[in-house]
Amino acid sequence: MDWERVVRRLRERLRPDQVETDLAGRRVYGRDATWAEGMPDVVVHAESTADVAHVLRIANDLRIPVVPRGRGTGLAGGAVPKGGICLNLAPMNRILAIDPADGIAIVQPGVITRTLQQASEAHGLFYPPDPASLETCTIGGNVATNAGGPCCLKYGVTRDYVLGLEVVLAGGEALRLGGRVMKDVSGYDLKQLFIGSEGTLGVITEITLRLLPMPPARGALAIAFNRLEGACEATVALLSSGILPLMVEFMDQTTMQAVESFRPSGLPTQAEALLLLAADGEPAAVEADLQRMISVMQRHGGQLLRTAFDADNTPYTEELLEIRRNASPALAQLAPHKISEDITVPRSKIPAMARRIQEISRETDIPIALYGHIGDGNLHPTLLCDRGNPDEMTRVAHASAAIFEAALSMGGVLSGEHGIGLLKLDFVPRAFPIAILEKFRALKALFDPQNIMNPGKKLPPATHLSEEP
Ligand SMILES: Cc1cc2nc3c(=O)[nH]c(=O)nc-3n(C[C@H](O)[C@H](O)[C@H](O)COP(=O)(O)OP(=O)(O)OC[C@H]3O[C@@H](n4cnc5c(N)ncnc54)[C@H](O)[C@@H]3O)c2cc1C
Numbered sequence: 076m077d078w079e080r081v082v083r084r085l086r087e088r089l090r091p092d093q094v095e096t097d098l099a100g101r102r103v104y105g106r107d108a109t110w111a112e113g114m115p116d117v118v119v120h121a122e123s124t125a126d127v128a129h130v131l132r133i134a135n136d137l138r139i140p141v142v143p144r145g146r147g148t149g150l151a152g153g154a155v156p157k158g159g160i161c162l163n164l165a166p167m168n169r170i171l172a173i174d175p176a177d178g179i180a181i182v183q184p185g186v187i188t189r190t191l192q193q194a195s196e197a198h199g200l201f202y203p204p205d206p207a208s209l210e211t212c213t214i215g216g217n218v219a220t221n222a223g224g225p226c227c228l229k230y231g232v233t234r235d236y237v238l239g240l241e242v243v244l245a246g247g248e249a250l251r252l253g254g255r256v257m258k259d260v261s262g263y264d265l266k267q268l269f270i271g272s273e274g275t276l277g278v279i280t281e282i283t284l285r286l287l288p289m290p291p292a293r294g295a296l297a298i299a300f301n302r303l304e305g306a307c308e309a310t311v312a313l314l315s316s317g318i319l320p321l322m323v324e325f326m327d328q329t330t331m332q333a334v335e336s337f338r339p340s341g342l343p344t345q346a347e348a349l350l351l352l353a354a355d356g357e358p359a360a361v362e363a364d365l366q367r368m369i370s371v372m373q374r375h376g377g378q379l380l381r382t383a384f385d386a387d388n389t390p391y392t393e394e395l396l397e398i399r400r401n402a403s404p405a406l407a408q409l410a411p412h413k414i415s416e417d418i419t420v421p422r423s424k425i426p427a428m429a430r431r432i433q434e435i436s437r438e439t440d441i442p443i444a445l446y447g448h449i450g451d452g453n454l455h456p457t458l459l460c461d462r463g464n465p466d467e468m469t470r471v472a473h474a475s476a477a478i479f480e481a482a483l484s485m486g487g488v489l490s491g492e493h494g495i496g497l498l499k500l501d502f503v504p505r506a507f508p509i510a511i512l513e514k515f516r517a518l519k520a521l522f523d524p525q526n527i528m529n530p531g532k533k534l535p536p537a538t539h540l541s542e543e544p
Contacts, residue, residue, distance in 0.1 A: 078096070081116075081133065082094055085117070093119060093121075093126070095117065102114065107148065107149040107152060107496075108147065108208075109149070109414075111152035115160060116158050121162055127162065127164075127278050127280050129247070131244070131278065134160055135245045135246045140157070141529070142156040142160070143219065143529065144161055144163050145164055145213030145215045145217075146187070150417070151220075151497065152532075154274070155497055159527075164183075167184055168213075170183075173198055175198050177255050178200070178285060179283055179284060181283050181284075182281070183281060185213050187211065187213060188202075188208075188212055188222075189209045192205070199289050202236065202284060204222060204227060204231075206224045207399065215282065217233045218233055219270075224448070225321075228319075228451055229320065237253070237270055238253050239253035239255060239282070240253060242279055243278045244276075245524070249280070250277075252265045252269070272533070274528060275528050276522040276528060277523070290355040292356065292358040292384070293321065293392045294362065294383060295384075295392040296351070296368060296379065296381070296382055297350075297381040299348070300378075301346055302347055303327055306325060306347075306377070307426040308426055309350065309377055311422055311426065313352075313368060313371045318364055320354055320368060321353040322351070322450060323448075324446075325348065325351075325446055325448075326402060326446045327444060327446065328346065330444045330445065331346070331348075334398060334402055337401055337408060338397075340394075340398055352365075353392055361384070406459070411462065412459075412461060414458040414498075416475060417453070417490045417492060418490070419451065419453040419482070419487050419490075421485065422450070424486065424487065428487070429454070431478075435477045441458055441470050443456050443474065452487070458474055488506065489503070495532070497531065500531075500533075503533075503535050504535060515534055
């Protein structure tokens with residue numbers, strides 16, 4: 076590829092500082108939050124939909140791969156480029172409108188998730204999806220990965236809040252899909268295809284999101300268990316008891332110990348598991364729900380450690396939630412590398428899945444910490460390893476494969492929220508029959524006939540298609 080010519084064409088519309096070619100600058104955009112590494116040939120910092128369309132027209136003409144990027148917090152290698160153009164959407168970070176009458180926000184893709192939440196709160200409104208990375212990740216990245224978070228147990232994931240999208244397709248054509256209405260069956264719902272598409276169908280350049288009224292009160296509990304299975308069984312019992320908690324989050328002993336040495340908060344590190352539960356709504360209803368939750372937990376061997384109840388705008392529950400958000404960075408301190416898997420199983424299978432993960436850890440001699448959004452059946456088995464040790468990495472590969480096999484055999488899926496990206500590609504043919512993989516490919520070809528949009532992510536190459544699950 077004649078990159079000088081490509082850069083000249085890009086700069087016909089873009090300022091020189093929007094088109095970055097020096098090695099040090101490009102290196103920053105070669106990684107996400109995983110160990111996967113790549114290098115773009117050019118980085119373009121987009122500031123408008125017109126910038127994005129300009130880049131995609133040129134890329135399509137010259138068949139250059141384009142990797143859209145939010146803030147690179149992804150945990151599947153989705154934003155890691157293997158050459159081509161890294162299209163950085165972070166500068167498109169304006170909240171265009173918050174409209175309490177229609178109950179919506181309209182944002183550019185580079186808006187940080189927490190920034191949108193705070194701006195909504197100023198209007199008494201609530202944007203529930205809350206990935207643990209919410210201080211750094213973008214709404215565009217959240218839509219592209221259909222991100223989840225603790226509050227998604229009660230309120231649903233990013234998908235449930237997207238009313239409208241503006242997307243730019245590979246040839247530079249911009250489409251507006253959906254809009255500001257709450258109900259719409261007037262066409263095929265194309266916007267849903269872009270949610271969770273991991274940058275493989277087009278670039279998301281504007282998002283219209285549904286907002287809810289802010290619940291007046293929130294309360295939370297920390298419950299310790301001497302047996303890990305007790306915590307899993309208590310979760311299943313709670314969710315079938317007629318209560319819908321705001322969240323049920325889980326940590327095993329390894330995760331608790333890591334979090335405690337990362338940011339001490341008095342966690343019971345001798346216990347085998349910790350559940351963090353929360354409820355929201357009217358204050359009296361929250362108190363009643365917390366009491367009912369405590370009873371269910373105690374019946375299954377749980378010991379109440381802490382109760383938090385927000386009143387007078389003092390967010391005590393935030394303290395408990397912060398403990399959960401520290402899980403991923405804390406585990407990163409335990410070993411040179413960590414690989415965070417993201418399987419989801421039907422919730423009745425949670426105890427069996429947790430048991431199987433412990434067996435896999437023993438069989439492969441790989442330490443596996445376990446935490447996650449257990450109320451959704453979404454667990455993050457985290458393999459602690461050293462990528463410089465080939466023997467260990469062979470055992471890590473076996474452990475990952477065994478975890479995926481177990482999840483699939485229990486009616487679960489390879490990823491609940493992080494996506495397939497680059498890192499789980501090899502397992503996709505195990506999860507879908509050929510007929511469905513072929514439909515995926517046909518869909519991709521419809522929107523991106525030249526395969527320039529984040530190629531080699533989410534969908535394995537056609538050669539993999541011969542392996543029927
Ligand atoms: C500590 C930590 C905790 C996390 N906790 C959670 C969690 O609780 N829940 C959860 O779901 N995830 C979590 N994540 C993963 C990550 O934060 C999410 O996947 C997030 O949605 C990625 O946003 P981003 O802006 O960083 O996107 P990036 O990492 O930049 O990109 C992610 C994918 O989206 C594509 N993409 C990005 N922007 C666009 C766009 N505008 N148009 C088209 N495609 C685009 C990229 O090509 C890539 O495939 C966590 C990550 C970390 C590091």
